[in-house]
Each structure stands twice: as C-alpha cells, then as structure tokens.
Amino acid sequence: MARQVCLGPPKLRPQKCLSLSIHVKASYRSGTNAEQAHRRAVLEIMNKYISIQKVRFSKTVVGVQQHPGKVILKFADGGTAEASILVGADGIKSTVRKHVLGPLYTSQVEPVYGNSYCYRGMIPISEAKEIFGNLTDVAKMYVGEKRCCVTYMISKGEQFNFLLCALDDKPWGLKNSVSQKISHGAMMADFEGPEVDERFRRLLREARPVKWGFLHHRYTSTYYRDRVVLLGDSAHVSLPFQAAGAGQGLEDSLILSNLLARIYHAPDQGAALAPYISAGLVAYDAIRRPRAQKQLERAYEMSHMLHFQHPETGKTLDKIASKLQRQWFDWIWFHDLNADIDAAFHKIYEALNA
Ligand SMILES: Cc1cc2nc3c(=O)[nH]c(=O)nc-3n(C[C@H](O)[C@H](O)[C@H](O)COP(=O)(O)OP(=O)(O)OC[C@H]3O[C@@H](n4cnc5c(N)ncnc54)[C@H](O)[C@@H]3O)c2cc1C
Numbered sequence: 367m368a369r370q371v372c373l374g375p376p377k378l379r380p381q382k383c384l385s386l387s388i389h390v391k392a393s394y395r396s397g398t399n400a401e402q403a404h405r406r407a408v409l410e411i412m413n414k415y416i417s418i419q420k421v422r423f424s425k426t427v428v429g430v431q432q433h434p435g436k437v438i439l440k441f442a443d444g445g446t447a448e449a450s451i452l453v454g455a456d457g458i459k460s461t462v463r464k465h466v467l468g469p470l471y472t473s474q475v476e477p478v479y480g481n482s483y484c485y486r487g488m489i490p491i492s493e494a495k496e497i498f499g500n501l502t503d504v505a506k507m508y509v510g511e512k513r514c515c516v517t518y519m520i521s522k523g524e525q526f527n528f529l530l531c532a533l534d535d536k537p538w539g540l541k542n543s544v545s546q547k548i549s550h551g552a553m554m555a556d557f558e559g560p561e562v563d564e565r566f567r568r569l570l571r572e573a574r575p576v577k578w579g580f581l582h583h584r585y586t587s588t589y590y591r592d593r594v595v596l597l598g599d600s601a602h603v604s605l606p607f608q609a610a611g612a613g614q615g616l617e618d619s620l621i622l623s624n625l626l627a628r629i630y631h632a633p634d635q636g637a638a639l640a641p642y643i644s645a646g647l648v649a650y651d652a653i654r655r656p657r658a659q660k661q662l663e664r665a666y667e668m669s670h671m672l673h674f675q676h677p678e679t680g681k682t683l684d685k686i687a688s689k690l691q692r693q694w695f696d697w698i699w700f701h702d703l704n705a706d707i708d709a710a711f712h713k714i715y716e717a718l719n720a
Pocket of ligand 1: 458
C-alpha cells in the first residue's frame with residue numbers, strides 16, 4: 367500500500383494525509399433534486415408499463431441468425447422466435463453483442479478489465495450514522511491513493527449504500543465472471559494500513575466478501591449489424607464512477623423506442639421496410655454511440671482521478687474537486703434528449719430521401 371493512502375473527510379484525517387469528501391450529487395447544484403433509489407424499486411415502477419402478455423420469462427438466447435427480412439432467435443430450451451428487429455439488452459455478458467461485433471470486430475466482443483474492483487454493501491441508515499454521523503446525509507466520494515469510497519442513501523433514506531474500491535495492477539483472472547468470492551480476511555487486508563481511516567474499515571466489515579471487477583467495453587465500432595441492435599450494458603458497459611451506466615441505457619431506450627415507432631408506422635411494410643430499418647439503426651448508432659462511449663471514457667478518467675493517478679490532478683485535492691465540481695457532470699445530466707430524438711428523425715429523413 368502506498369505511503370500516503372488516506373480515505374477520510376478533512377476533519378478525520380491526519381494533517382499530512384490527502385483526503386477529500388465531495389458532494390457529487392445531492393449538493394451538486396441548488397435546484398438539482400437528485401434522489402437515489404433501490405434498483406428493485408425502479409424496476410417495479412417500470413414493470414407497470416409493460417404489458418405482461420407480451421413478456422416471456424426464463425428464456426435464454428443462445429443463438430441469433432439473420433435472414434432476408436427477419437431475425438431468428440434460438441433459446442436454450444430448444445424454442446425459437448422470429449422478429450423483424452432484435453434489440454439485445456442482455457448485459458455485460460451479451461450473446462447478442464457477439465452476433466453484432468463477432469464477424470468484423472472480434473477483439474471488441476468481450477469487456478476488458480478497467481484495473482479496479484470494489485466491495486459493496488448496504489446497511490440500515492441507523493448503523494451508518496453510528497459510523498459516519500451526519501456525513502451520511504448526502505452522496506459522497508472519498509478519494510485516496512489507489513483506493514476510494516462512494517457512499518449514498520437509497521430507499522428514501524432508510525438504507526446506506528457503499529462501494530469501497532481499489533485500483534489493481536494485476537489482470538482480472540476470471541474469464542466468465544465479474545465477481546469473485548474471497549475470504550473476509552483477504553477483503554479486509556485490501557484496506558489495511560495506518561493511513562486508512564478506521565471508519566472505512568468498519569464499513570468494509572459490513573460488506574460481502576465478494577470482489578466485483580470493473581470491466582468496460584472500451585472500444586465498440588458499431589451498436590448494430592443489419593437488423594440486430596445493442597442497448598444498455600450490452601453496447602457500452604462502463605466503470606461505475608459517474609453513476610451513469612443505467613442512465614445511458616435509458617437514453618438508448620428513449621432514442622431507439624422513438625425510432626422503432628417511426629419504423630413501425632412507415633408507409634411501406636413487409637420487405638419494403640428494410641430501408642427504414644437500416645436508416646433507423648444507422649441513426650441510432652450515430653446519435654447514441656458517441657455519447658455513450660464518451661461517458662465510458664470519462665468514467666475511466668474519473669477512476670484515475672479518484673485513485674490519485676490522473677496526470678492533471680495527481681494527489682492535489684483542490685484540483686480534483688475543482689475538476690469534478692466544475693461542469694464535469696453537466697453534459698451528462700443536462701443534455702437535451704428531445705434534440706437527440708429530432709436529430710435521429712432528421713437522419714432517417716435524410717437517408718430515405720438521399
Ligand atoms: C458497482 C456498480 C454500481 C453502479 N451504479 C450505478 C449508478 O449509480 N447509476 C447508474 O446509472 N448505473 C450504475 N451502474 C450501472 C448499471 O448497473 C448498469 O448500467 C445497468 O444495470 C445495465 O442495465 P442493462 O439492462 O443494460 O443490463 P443488465 O442489468 O445486466 O440486464 C441484462 C439482462 O439480460 C439478461 N440476459 C443476459 N444474457 C441473456 C441471454 N442470453 N438471454 C436472455 N436474457 C439474457 C440478464 O439475465 C439480465 O436480466 C452500476 C454498475 C456497477 C457494477
């Protein structure tokens with residue numbers, strides 16, 4: 367462990383240690399009323415909008431074939447399905463991604479290790495307050511040499527969510543898994559050392575001894591191939607340091623659902639739909655890929671910053687704070703998505719009238 371490791375808000379740290387607490391979300395800007403939700407609660411809200419008759423559960427896609435005018439899906443249970451367009455939202459270990467990128471960009475199919483991992487946990491807010499007092503009140507990032515910590519309340523303030531992250535100089539050893547169960551002792555050893563504030567170790571004791579590797583799709587040359595298109599983590603899994611991965615997936619959904627509606631209502635149907643599908647997916651790729659890949663790159667850059675490895679900000683807390691607090695997140699949070707939809711429609715129009 368490096369000499370000046372210290373994770374802790376200013377009042378807690380020894381004088382020479384470098385440490386910081388930044389209000390990243392809740393106090394980012396007056397008028398920004400950010401609130402973190404439990405993942406399951408968000409899913410339950412979204413499920414209400416899906417007609418259950420249209421959903422098939424417990425189906426695992428094992429193969430995708432494209433034919434003129436249709437896509438055929440093969441499932442693990444031996445079943446098949448046909449569609450005009452396939453949207454693969456099958457996450458970090460996407461089968462659909464392999465179909466889209468495999469033939470031309472084989473090296474881009476698998477996510478690559480972002481040289482960091484974390485331990486995660488969630489405790490009742492009453493327990494968190496015993497450890498952190500009123501530092502629990504707003505989302506915080508604590509930075510340090512090769513280690514950092516992110517904390518925030520969820521479930522209307524009843525639960526306290528935390529990630530204790532560490533930079534790694536070894537490769538991620540597991541090929542098919544992003545998590546690895548380790549011993550409690552090995553987990554604690556990662557945050558040993560007199561420089562680490564005891565409060566972080568108290569928090570770590572509450573974490574599950576599971577190492578979560580941070581992987582990302584650093585390079586992705588296209589989000590679609592013919593009638594098959596990627597959405598969410600299957601397209602652009604990212605390091606989590608900007609808390610923006612799911613948000614980017616929702617942006618994909620917004621743009622793509624508008625484009626699909628336009629294709630669905632096209633005046634020509636059947637085989638004549640092909641140019642609309644092509645124009646729609648070209649437009650989706652053109653609008654979404656630069657933005658989602660930028661998020662991914664900036665999350666990687668932020669990882670360097672939070673772990674004191676950024677060439678511009680180094681270990682200087684003021685430089686890190688000013689870089690993060692001055693417009694770092696604006697382009698993510700205050701983006702005009704309606705303008706993106708209009709731009710995508712315009713691209714379809716141009717392609718069809720070229
Ligand atoms: C530690 C951590 C913290 C994060 N924090 C945040 C945050 O604060 N804010 C934020 O916006 N994002 C955050 N993210 C990112 C966010 O979790 C992801 O971007 C988001 O969950 C991706 O959603 P998805 O639907 O694309 O993929 P997933 O949630 O992975 O869903 C994929 C689905 O596809 C299914 N599937 C997989 N393969 C197949 C197959 N072959 N056939 C059928 N189904 C299949 C899976 O079972 C799963 O249900 C975080 C990520 C991590 C790792």
